[in-house]
Amino acid sequence: MWHELTRRGVAHPRPFALPTAHPHYPPDRAVRLEHVRLELRVDPAQGRIQGVVTLTVVPRQPLSVLTLDAAELTITEVRDADGNPLPFEARDPHLDIRLPAPLPVHTELVVTVAYEGTPRRGLYFISGSPFAPQRPTEVWTQGQDDDSRFWFPCLDHPFHKARTELIASVPEGLFALSNGELLHDRVEDGRRILHYRHDTPHPAYLMTLVVGEYVAIEDQAGALPVVSYVHPHQLEQGRLTFSRTAQMVAHFAERTGIPYPYPRYSQIVVADFIFGGMENTTATSLTEHILFDARAEEDVRTRSEALIAHELAHQWWGDLVTCTDWAHGWLHEGFATYFEILWRAHVDGPGAADHDRLTLFESYLAEPYRRALVTREYEEPIELFDRHLYEKGACVLHYLHHLLGDDAFFRALGHYAELFRSRSADSHDLARAIEEETGRNVERLFEELVHRPGHPKLEVKGRRREGRYELGVRQTADVYHLDVDVDVVTDQGRARHVVHLEAERHTFMLPVQGNLRYVVFDPGGHLPAEVALGLPPAELRALLEAEEDTRAAIAALRALARLGDPASLEDVQSTLQDDTRPEVRLEAAKALGRVPTEAAREALTDAVLQDGSVRVRRAAIRALSRFTAQAVPVSEFLIRHMELERSDYALADTVRTLAELGAETLEPHGAHDAAALGAAAEVVHRALDRQGHLHCIRAAAVEGLARLRALDALPRLASCAGPENHPRVREAAVSALGTLGAFAPPHSLARAETRERLEVLLDDASLRVRINAAHALLTLREPAAGAALEAAAARELDGRARRAMRLAAQGLGQAGAEPARVERLDHQLRALTHQHQALKDRLQALEAAPGKHKKEKKKKKKKEKER
Helix, strand or coil, X not given: CECHXXXXXXXXXXXXXXXXXXXXXXXXXXXXXXXXXXXXXXXXCCCEEEEEEEEEEEECCCEEEEEEECCCCXXXXXXXXXXXXXXXXEECCEEEEEEEEEECXXXXXXXXXXXXXXXXXXXXXXXXXXXXXXXXXXXXXXXXXXXXXXXXXXXXXXXXXXXXXXXXEEECCCEEECCCEEEEEEEECCEEEEEEEEEEEEXXXXXXXXXXXXXXXXXXXXXXXXXXXXXXXXXXXXXXXXXXXXXXXXXXXXXXXXXXXXXXXXXXXXXXXXXXXXCCCXXXXXXXXXXXXXXXXXXXXXXXXXXXXXXXXXXXXXXXXXECCHHHCXXXXXHHHHHHHHXXXXXXXXXXXXXXXXXXXXXXXXCCCCCCCCXXXXXXXXXXXXXXXXXXXXXXXXXXXXXXXXXXXXXHHHHHHHHCCCEEECHHHHHHHHHHHHCCCXXXXXXXXXXXXXXXXXXXXXXEECCEEEEEEEECCCCCCEEEEEEEEECCEEEEEEEEECCCEEEEEEECCCCEEEEEECCXXXXXXXXXXXXXXXXXXXXXXXXXXXXXXXXXXXXXXXXXXXXXXXXHHHHHHHCCCHHHHHHHHHHHCCCCCHHHHHHHHHHHHHCCCHHHHHHHHHHHHHCHHHHHHHHHHHHHHCCCCCCHHHHHHHHHHXXXXXXXXXXXXXXXXXXXXXXXXXXXXXXXXXXXXXXXXXXXXXXXXXHHCCHXXXXXXXXXXXXXXXXXXXXXXXXXXXHHHCCCCCCCHHHHHHHHHXXXXXXXXXXXXXXXXXXXXXXXXXXXXXXXXXXXXXXXXCHXXXXXXXXXXXXXXHHHHCHHHHHHHHHHHHHHHHHHHHHHHHHHHHHCCCCHHXXXXXXXXXXXXXX
């Protein structure tokens, strides 16, 4: 499952577990589930279903009552295999079926349950509305984590796995997709009947049904059918978006040595999906936002293919081998996220993949809490699907890959997959499988990186000695046991050393053969750790200029940027202009945004105009938002550039940057510049009428309205939050209401009306709007909203939205205790920030004599050549 809501947001320190959290353990496995046959009549117009489910179970202990999971369903009758009625009690969310006599152990039991319902969860009805009349009719299911019980009675735990059949009856003009192979497709009495069967055991949460008007895009991975389904009007985009899925299937099978485990792979796009994607066995569901056209391809393909790769990887890791319970969910999400990286390495090279891993780790660092990858303290399982489960899990898996080596790592995964094929496993099972196959005991590694919260934090310093190099490493957080590669590069070549960390401080004396050029700590960036690099500047420069390792070059670049002296900053500027790797240039652009000198501005504007990578151009555009002392020339440049820029997403970033530059002129200690503010406001308002891919430009304009702090824009933002707008615009507008409303005077009508609008949106049909409304109310800092948030949380069905509402209410309660103090501290912080920036700008201007250091550097290089 790709969980979009874990991959963005602002982090604030807080504990992971809510006060209402408690330990969760899997229930007893009283029975073994063998087979599930589901006959389902779907009525999209009425939003109703009628079903008959037949379950075959074998008890592991004498059984008098079979308890199923069934939530908000009306049970009409229960019968045994001979058609005899069985007494039952529906006690939502469970169904108890009483047997005439205790059933002996290992005796097969078949029960059939007839039911009906109008699901509010687990199965969703999508149709056109007055605001979106063109939207096609769809019905789709979403079972993870334990929502399948809302659309059919089942044993809704990940360790219950069974062979399945689904016979769907839908209106004649529609198509239905489910798990496995399509056995029959016929029309009877104006309805279309499709019969699917899946013969490999899988859990209830992976059973799927998608209904709608679809066309198929057919492909092959060898002999394996690979089929992608889109609506007819999406056919061209679908062909472009899914053009490499078959290659992906073949690559994963070849890379792992484990053939794709099922007879077919399908993927289907759906509207208003509550996740990015879901890996239903053989039949992945994907958000329609994954689709792109030729104009958006450069911006979007990498991101879309990451989602495709993620859900495909789950067919092995999550579907074939399933975690015993959600506490071990990193065995699904960490694996699938890591396979995104493996695919990126295959199509774009190791440098791009290494940079993606850095991005993953920094995304994990932004999480507002630290928890163990395996934890049982939570309120609902969905809370576990965070940046730890995905991003940190992937980084730990990569470190394991590096330690074991390529061959041993994939042999171990193959052994693990065969041991637990069609079964369930936990983290200890994976560790034991690795040891059995490779002989490597990883128990301590798992204890430190999987079962303990946090991650290593290292300070690394080095200096030359006679014939040796003194490398000092200090662990500044908990002590971890780590094996780290260190490369010593001299004029005679490269020597690799492996150092072992097991204490708070270490000093390693490394031999040096020849004239030292530089040292690379953790080449490739394999450690799941924060590393502060404190090597001598000369070594950092040599490393940055010569090192082919993308991660090492980025580490040197960042260390030089932190030094902040003119010579080091010129190195960063030269890297942005001359380095051949877009990932390194991107990081150089970000680094220059933190030192807004005239020379840095020139380097960034050159990158915006000339760089061939849209990712680098976007990073440079965003970096220019920090150049507040030069707001007028930067704004004028960006406005001119908007006529030339071909990327919708770069245009969206330009709108954001212009709004931020305009906003900075409004700060209490900023130099108010009417020209900068006026130019920004004009661009933002014009951009409200531009769409871009997935309305990205308009959404950026909505964000910009809030940044410009014109309170008369509040009604416009409220209008943009309405259901007639594109989902991305709505989500941006809801957040912007909180941001802009916070600038309204306390107790004002504007502030009260904003709070009321946001409180209404807590019950919106869109999950993301509800979540954003909760965050916006916290941003608004109106303690009176606490009661509305608590009430909304009590009636909320989705665990993610409920958690957001409770956290917002909790935050408002804390803010309400000392509102005046919080406001005063915020004002002081803004003032100090501007004073610091002004002093820094002046210092940089005094220190950076134009061209001086660049000329000295060229002279030095010329002398070295002559030698």
